[in-house]
Amino acid sequence: MNELDVARHSHLIDPSLHVWTWEIPVYLFLGGMAAGLMILTAALWMRNERRSPAARWLAFAAPLLVSVGMAALFLDLGFKLHVWRFYLAFRWTSPMSWGAWILVLVYPVSLVMALAGLDDAQADRAIALCARVGLGGLARAARAFGLAHASALRWASIGAGAALGIYTGVLLSTLGARALWSSALLGPLFLVSGISTGAALLLLFRVTEEERHLFSVWDRFAIGIELLIMLLFLVGLSTNGAAGRAAAGLFLGGPYTAPFWTLVVISGVAVPFLLETLEVRLKLRMALAAPLLVLAGGFALRWIMVAAGQA
Amino acid sequence: MIFPIFPSHELGLVFAVVSGFGFGFVLERAGFGRAQKLVGQFYGYDMSVFKVMFTAVVTAMLVIVVASGVGLTDFRLIADHATSATFVVPFLVGGMLVGMGFVMSGYCPGTSYVAMASGKVDGLVTVLGTIVGQVIWAEVEGRPGFARFHNSTALGSFYLWELLHLPDRAGPAIVAVAVVLMAVGCFIGAEKLERLFASKADPLATAIPGGRPRRFVVAGLVSAALAGVAMLALPTGSRAGTLEVAAISPADLARRVFDAPWSLRVLDLRPLAECAAKRVPGSECIPVDDLPKLRLAEANAAREIVFVGAEDLALPPAAAGYPGKLAILKGGWKAWEAYALTQPAPPAPGAALAEVEDYRFRAGIQSALTGMKAAPPAPPPAASSGGGTKKAGGGGCSG
Numbered sequence: 152m153n154e155l156d157v158a159r160h161s162h163l164i165d166p167s168l169h170v171w172t173w174e175i176p177v178y179l180f181l182g183g184m185a186a187g188l189m190i191l192t193a194a195l196w197m198r199n200e201r202r203s204p205a206a207r208w209l210a211f212a213a214p215l216l217v218s219v220g221m222a223a224l225f226l227d228l229g230f231k232l233h234v235w236r237f238y239l240a241f242r243w244t245s246p247m248s249w250g251a252w253i254l255v256l257v258y259p260v261s262l263v264m265a266l267a268g269l270d271d272a273q274a275d276r277a278i279a280l281c282a283r284v285g286l287g288g289l290a291r292a293a294r295a296f297g298l299a300h301a302s303a304l305r306w307a308s309i310g311a312g313a314a315l316g317i318y319t320g321v322l323l324s325t326l327g328a329r330a331l332w333s334s335a336l337l338g339p340l341f342l343v344s345g346i347s348t349g350a351a352l353l354l355l356f357r358v359t360e361e362e363r364h365l366f367s368v369w370d371r372f373a374i375g376i377e378l379l380i381m382l383l384f385l386v387g388l389s390t391n392g393a394a395g396r397a398a399a400g401l402f403l404g405g406p407y408t409a410p411f412w413t414l415v416v417i418s419g420v421a422v423p424f425l426l427e428t429l430e431v432r433l434k435l436r437m438a439l440a441a442p443l444l445v446l447a448g449g450f451a452l453r454w455i456m457v458a459a460g461q462a
Numbered sequence: 463m464i465f466p467i468f469p470s471h472e473l474g475l476v477f478a479v480v481s482g483f484g485f486g487f488v489l490e491r492a493g494f495g496r497a498q499k500l501v502g503q504f505y506g507y508d509m510s511v512f513k514v515m516f517t518a519v520v521t522a523m524l525v526i527v528v529a530s531g532v533g534l535t536d537f538r539l540i541a542d543h544a545t546s547a548t549f550v551v552p553f554l555v556g557g558m559l560v561g562m563g564f565v566m567s568g569y570c571p572g573t574s575y576v577a578m579a580s581g582k583v584d585g586l587v588t589v590l591g592t593i594v595g596q597v598i599w600a601e602v603e604g605r606p607g608f609a610r611f612h613n614s615t616a617l618g619s620f621y622l623w624e625l626l627h628l629p630d631r632a633g634p635a636i637v638a639v640a641v642v643l644m645a646v647g648c649f650i651g652a653e654k655l656e657r658l659f660a661s662k663a664d665p666l667a668t669a670i671p672g673g674r675p676r677r678f679v680v681a682g683l684v685s686a687a688l689a690g691v692a693m694l695a696l697p698t699g700s701r702a703g704t705l706e707v708a709a710i711s712p713a714d715l716a717r718r719v720f721d722a723p724w725s726l727r728v729l730d731l732r733p734l735a736e737c738a739a740k741r742v743p744g745s746e747c748i749p750v751d752d753l754p755k756l757r758l759a760e761a762n763a764a765r766e767i768v769f770v771g772a773e774d775l776a777l778p779p780a781a782a783g784y785p786g787k788l789a790i791l792k793g794g795w796k797a798w799e800a801y802a803l804t805q806p807a808p809p810a811p812g813a814a815l816a817e818v819e820d821y822r823f824r825a826g827i828q829s830a831l832t833g834m835k836a837a838p839p840a841p842p843p844a845a846s847s848g849g850g851t852k853k854a855g856g857g858g859c860s861g
Binding site: 408 | 471472473475476478479480579580581
């Protein structure tokens with residue numbers, strides 16, 4: 152008892168709590184952004200058949216970002232050669248199993264949707280590019296399939312995007328022993344944050360003025376909900392017994408107060424919201440400042456959540 | 463402390479970011495992200511940046527002088543800790559360089575960030591140039607020849623009232639009043655200049671409502687009078703009669719050093735060599751003969767001063783005028799060493815909770831300060847090992 156409680160002589164006695172490093176927040180950020188892109192590009196297509204070339208190409212950003220995120224996840228694996236074992240079984244009680252299969256679902260849906268969403272000239276270029284690696288026929292067939300089932304495909308893209316976005320939060324929130332993560336609100340929080348970072352990424356490119364306006368509206372809508380969920384998240388934690396209060400205390404006066412409030416709430420949420428609102432109200436030209444702040448804030452949110460949850 | 467209103471470091475940082483965004487936003491909306499407006503200072507057709515910045519300087523100065531006059535803060539503490547010491551020649555050279563960069567780029571460092579945030583390429587280039595300049599500076603700063611230059615003509619924390627040989631107490635107030643008067647004069651002059659050069663004005667600039675200089679005069683005089691009255695009329699640090707000296711135990715000192723180090727100032731009066739070898743964390747080595755140099759009678763009373771001697775010591779006379787609380791470490795350095803730097807005996811099994819808590823605290827301090835972990839306590843003596851009356855199996859499944 153004395154050994155355990157007082158002297159802590161053996162380094163094996165205190166558990167090592169900080170086991171997730173940079174890979175996880177990077178994956179959560181990129182995965183969330185890809186989820187947002189899948190939802191937004193599908194929603195844009197639903198609203199409008201005539202889209203700018205940039206908006207059409209940007210649908211490919213989702214599988215690209217997911218791939219980079221999965222590479223980060225792969226680096227985090229303890230036994231890298233065992234990665235195939237994820238795909239031998241589906242354990243419905245394990246969030247990691249859900250995630251592995253959702254990621255598999257995301258690829259075909261997002262790629263087929265991106266191919267089908269291109270206009271004819273763009274599609275010819277994309278198919279020619281695929282033909283160089285011998286995949287021309289597959290790309291053409293995928294595009295034809297996507298165009299034939301466009302409506303179902305868009306809904307599938309929204310569904311897969313929502314599943315991916317929520318999953319990035321659920322991955323944390325199923326670890327109930329970590330008081331900070333033990334909240335069902337993390338799923339929706341990461342989903343809306345993913346939608347807002349996805350919209351911010353789209354705003355960085357040369358899209359039409361009408362699309363820009365639309366993305367800005369969606370971005371502000373997502374940011375508004377994000378702010379509300381963050382508030383509820385903190386309220387939920389603070390009214391949740393001693394462990395929850397201690398976890399909320401990390402953000403309310405504890406060591407993560409300054410990073411959380413300055414990088415996430417002020418710079419990543421409140422200021423871009425105000426800037427985008429002002430740009431619309433005062434009819435100013437859209438600057439890059441607001442989307443860049445949203446992207447930095449979204450990344451900071453994941454980074455701080457992962458770090459504070461292990462503190 | 464980041465910001466004197468918020469005692470918490472974390473909240474201070476949050477406030478800093480909020481005010482930073484607010485500052486940048488107001489600068490941008492005021493047109494200070496436009497190079498044409500900024501270089502207007504040098505051509506004389508638009509002095510608004512000069513007026514705004516000088517107003518900010520005067521306002522901040524008045525707030526600090528008045529607040530320290532009424533005892534809310536201490537400008538000497540702020541000035542000594544937050545601002546650079548004075549180096550006359552390097553300051554002149556550096557000031558000229560910044561001015562040249564200002565004219566060439568059209569931005570000062572702060573407004574270049576504003577311009578960058580509103581998407582201006584020249585703002586971005588200026589920011590990158592500033593960063594490159596800082597990297598080069600950091601590289602050459604330590605080179606012998608360069609270091610000799612930028613450490614030359616050092617005057618330490620040197621103030622205008624010291625240059626002018628004004629009395630210590632009233633000096634800051636007099637200087638503040640003088641600076642306000644100077645600002646008022648400059649504003650009037652700047653507006654005259656603007657009228658003179660109005661023909662060259664930037665046609666894109668928004669028209670500024672022509673302010674009447676009389677407003678500046680009235681505002682300046684009122685603030686100056688306020689500062690003067692506050693500083694001269696209010697009692698500052700004249701509570702020398704109510705001197706209390708408490709004795710503080712090593713345990714209490716340790717708790718305060720670790721839990722609230724900002725609330726106290728530990729002065730170690732032992733000879734310099736001894737103090738330099740080992741001392742209480744965060745303490746200042748002041749051999750007892752040097753104590754008068756600290757001018758404790760004029761120091762800020764916010765922090766409690768704790769004196770550490772080799773052993774018990776009497777209050778040094780140089781501390782007599784200190785307006786705040788004073789304490790002496792009971793038993794001096796010897797007692798501290800015995801308490802914090804020697805390994806405590808572990809509590810006996812079944813010790814009271816308070817005793818275990820006390821042991822934990824001491825062991826924690828000792829390992830934090832010496833880097834050594836406590837050895838595990840001796841195992842409890844095996845109870846009656848020789849007895850042959852071993853209980854039979856506990857029943858149940860043990861068989």
